[in-house]
Amino acid sequence: MLVCLCRGVSDRVVREVIARGAGTLREVGRACGAGIDCGSCRDLIRTMIASCPPRGCEPPAAASSESARADGA
Numbered sequence: 001m002l003v004c005l006c007r008g009v010s011d012r013v014v015r016e017v018i019a020r021g022a023g024t025l026r027e028v029g030r031a032c033g034a035g036i037d038c039g040s041c042r043d044l045i046r047t048m049i050a051s052c053p054p055r056g057c058e059p060p061a062a063a064s065s066e067s068a069r070a071d072g073a
C-alpha cells in the first residue's frame, strides 16, 4: 500500500526505515522521502512510528525484494 503518494513510498519502506532507527517524521522523511511534500501522509506516518518504535520492530520480510524491484532487478 502506498503511504506517500507524492513520493511513491510504500508502507513496507516506511516500516523498514522505522525499524532501522527513524523515530520521527523528519527522520523518516530523510530516510525515504515520505511526508516531505504535501504532508497529507504525515498523520499516517506518525501513527506508524507510534505503533512501531525505532528498533522495536522487524523490517518487513519482503522489503529487500521491493528495493530490488525499484533498482530494476
Ligand code: FES
Binding pocket: 003, 004, 005, 006, 007, 034, 035, 036, 037, 038, 039, 040, 041, 042
Ligand atoms: S502524500 Fe506524502 S508528502 Fe504528499
